[in-house]
Amino acid sequence: MIAFLLRRLGQSLLLLLIVSVIGFAILHLAPGGPMSQFAAGGDMTQADLDRIAEQLGLNRPLPVQYVEWLWRMLSGDWGVSYRDQQPVLHIIASHIGATLELMLTSTLLAMLIGAWVGILGAIRRYSLFDSLATVGAMIALSIPTFWFGLVVIYVFSVGLGWLPSGNRYTMGDGSFLNQVHHLIGPCIVLALVSTAVWSRYMRSSMLEVVNQDYIRTARAKGVPERQILMRHALRNALLPMITITGLHVPTLLSGALVTETVFTWPGMGRLFLDSISYRDYPVVMGILMFTAVLVLMGSLLADLLYGVADPRISRSGR
Amino acid sequence: MSGVPFTSTAEPALPPAPGFWNSPGLRRFRRHRLAVFGAATIVFLTLACIVGPWLLPYTDTFIDIRNRFAPPFSGPHVLGTDPLGRDILARLLMAGRISLAVGFSAMAIAMAIGIVVGMVAGFYEGALGAALMRFVDAMLCFPSIFLLLAISALISPSVPSIILLIAMTSWMEVARVVEAQIRSLKTREFAQAAVSFGASNRRIMIRELLPNAIAPIVVAATLNVAHAILAESYISFLGFGIQPPTPSWGNMLESAQSYLTSAPWLAIIPGAAITLAVTSFNFIGDGLRDALDPRMEGQ
Numbered sequence: 001m002i003a004f005l006l007r008r009l010g011q012s013l014l015l016l017l018i019v020s021v022i023g024f025a026i027l028h029l030a031p032g033g034p035m036s037q038f039a040a041g042g043d044m045t046q047a048d049l050d051r052i053a054e055q056l057g058l059n060r061p062l063p064v065q066y067v068e069w070l071w072r073m074l075s076g077d078w079g080v081s082y083r084d085q086q087p088v089l090h091i092i093a094s095h096i097g098a099t100l101e102l103m104l105t106s107t108l109l110a111m112l113i114g115a116w117v118g119i120l121g122a123i124r125r126y127s128l129f130d131s132l133a134t135v136g137a138m139i140a141l142s143i144p145t146f147w148f149g150l151v152v153i154y155v156f157s158v159g160l161g162w163l164p165s166g167n168r169y170t171m172g173d174g175s176f177l178n179q180v181h182h183l184i185g186p187c188i189v190l191a192l193v194s195t196a197v198w199s200r201y202m203r204s205s206m207l208e209v210v211n212q213d214y215i216r217t218a219r220a221k222g223v224p225e226r227q228i229l230m231r232h233a234l235r236n237a238l239l240p241m242i243t244i245t246g247l248h249v250p251t252l253l254s255g256a257l258v259t260e261t262v263f264t265w266p267g268m269g270r271l272f273l274d275s276i277s278y279r280d281y282p283v284v285m286g287i288l289m290f291t292a293v294l295v296l297m298g299s300l301l302a303d304l305l306y307g308v309a310d311p312r313i314s315r316s317g318r
Numbered sequence: 319m320s321g322v323p324f325t326s327t328a329e330p331a332l333p334p335a336p337g338f339w340n341s342p343g344l345r346r347f348r349r350h351r352l353a354v355f356g357a358a359t360i361v362f363l364t365l366a367c368i369v370g371p372w373l374l375p376y377t378d379t380f381i382d383i384r385n386r387f388a389p390p391f392s393g394p395h396v397l398g399t400d401p402l403g404r405d406i407l408a409r410l411l412m413a414g415r416i417s418l419a420v421g422f423s424a425m426a427i428a429m430a431i432g433i434v435v436g437m438v439a440g441f442y443e444g445a446l447g448a449a450l451m452r453f454v455d456a457m458l459c460f461p462s463i464f465l466l467l468a469i470s471a472l473i474s475p476s477v478p479s480i481i482l483l484i485a486m487t488s489w490m491e492v493a494r495v496v497e498a499q500i501r502s503l504k505t506r507e508f509a510q511a512a513v514s515f516g517a518s519n520r521r522i523m524i525r526e527l528l529p530n531a532i533a534p535i536v537v538a539a540t541l542n543v544a545h546a547i548l549a550e551s552y553i554s555f556l557g558f559g560i561q562p563p564t565p566s567w568g569n570m571l572e573s574a575q576s577y578l579t580s581a582p583w584l585a586i587i588p589g590a591a592i593t594l595a596v597t598s599f600n601f602i603g604d605g606l607r608d609a610l611d612p613r614m615e616g617q
Binding site for chain 1: 352556558
């Protein structure tokens with residue numbers, strides 16, 4: 001188990017290194033590069049631009065810049081924003097809370113609904129409910145998140161007036177209930193895709209389990225059907241879902257960016273969009289790397305948790 | 319030269335081969351009602367977008383200033399007009415041309431990159447294969463929208479550059495699919511036979527292995543179109559994709575949120591078009607998966 005853990009950790013670190021090279025290359029080799037924000041104004045002479053490049057160290061060979069940048073990243077110095085001179089890590093830290101809140105609550109919602117739909121679909125395979133759930137999941141995966149957001153705002157905020165149309169709380173009212181009220185809309189919107197994914201995987205995972213020998217044994221012993229489902233089948237069917245949740249992080253992050261934009265949610269996604277409009281390179285780079293780390297951590301955690309939860313895997317010492 | 323005789327005069331007459339329309343694969347596809355619905359919808363949408371603009375009384379840029387914000391089904395403008403008084407149906411069809419073209423072209427480029435990378439990585443495993451696949455893994459670590467936005471902000475957005483951009487960020491799944499296929503196919507007898515004949519590596523890859531991996535590639539290509547149309551709509555909606563005045567389904571929605579109270583159809587109509595197109599491609603992909611891979615049947 002320890003060997004597996006270490007090897008997996010080593011692989012992730014190697015991957016992170018490649019990720020950093022790609023991220024750095026994309027932003028520095030693109031036309032304009034990190035200087036484009038200064039050049040965009042048009043009122044600077046070439047001499048001015050050269051001086052800025054000199055001061056920011058942007059006129060040196062790229063490999064040198066990369067190594068120095070990597071070293072700084074590792075020592076916790078992610079640079080300062082071009083916009084307000086705040087340290088990048090500080091800016092990310094002040095926005096990540098809102099994004100995590102949104103991602104965690106919508107994942108929870110998606111798990112509950114998705115698992116329920118998936119289990120019911122597996123038990124009543126090929127029933128009307130199952131077919132509808134299958135088609136519904138396909139459509140849910142095809143709806144653009146931002147459009148679903150607009151529809152939710154139109155129906156529940158404009159039409160019915162039940163939900164606020166944006167922001168994390170009403171100005172001057174920081175109460176818990178007010179925050180929950182604001183969370184409902186974006187949470188539902190972000191949960192749509194995850195729910196569809198969960199219901200599909202839950203269904204096939206459940207179908208795989210109910211045909212196993214131990215389920216037949218339990219039936220033969222006369223265990224009540226309900227108990228078979230809840231105790232024997234569900235527990236084992238949920239195992240692979242750990243992996244699904246871990247691998248779902250990139251989709252969730254992309255969805256969060258769009259959801260935050262539609263609901264003016266002050267999270268990392270909107271920060272990223274704002275930084276891009278401003279060509280705020282250090283922040284764009286910082287968030288790009290930060291999301292990649294989150295994705296890597298998701299898949300690593302999924303692997304490890306799966307190893308802990310499923311004794312067959314840990315014993316084989318893979 | 320002994321062995322199996324090449325031809326035999328005593329060979330019994332074979333039953334006539336089933337025609338294209340009755341081939342087992344196509345029969346399975348036709349049985350998949352949703353896939354047929356998807357295919358019909360895509361054909362309809364494509365035809366409408368190609369032919370439609372010529373049949374309409376308005377062009378997509380004609381400004382009918384006295385009929386701004388006309389709601390759908392209320393006057394001469396069938397689907398209403400936008401804040402400038404432009405006919406929404408005309409814009410929807412012109413936008414469809416762009417969005418579908420972006421979807422298909424981005425898919426074609428992404429497939430080309432993904433197939434080459436996957437084929438080379440699967441065939442030469444070893445250090446080269448490992449390096450290529452680690453590159454694929456690393457690219458997949460970036461959430462797709464973040465990567466798309468980061469690059470689109472740096473380039474001057476035009477239709478070709480957006481196509482290239484979407485292709486560059488969506489070939490990785492294809493590479494994974496192809497790599498796995500090639501890796502397992504190359505150990506099969508027919509591939510070994512080709513090696514023993516002294517066929518070149520390139521010939522084995524392209525003429526022997528790739529045709530046998532065509533089923534999952536076709537499925538991946540279909541789903542890739544769906545992905546590309548969605549990706550275009552996301553970045554255009556966020557203002558970094560196709561730029562007005564060129565309409566696309568995504569950028570028609572760009573300003574729609576400001577008019578959600580007064581003119582909800584501005585948001586609802588293009589979004590419905592995107593959903594319809596993407597759902598259809600996903601249905602087709604699902605049907606193709608069932609049709610081309612009989613082992614998956616009943617799942």
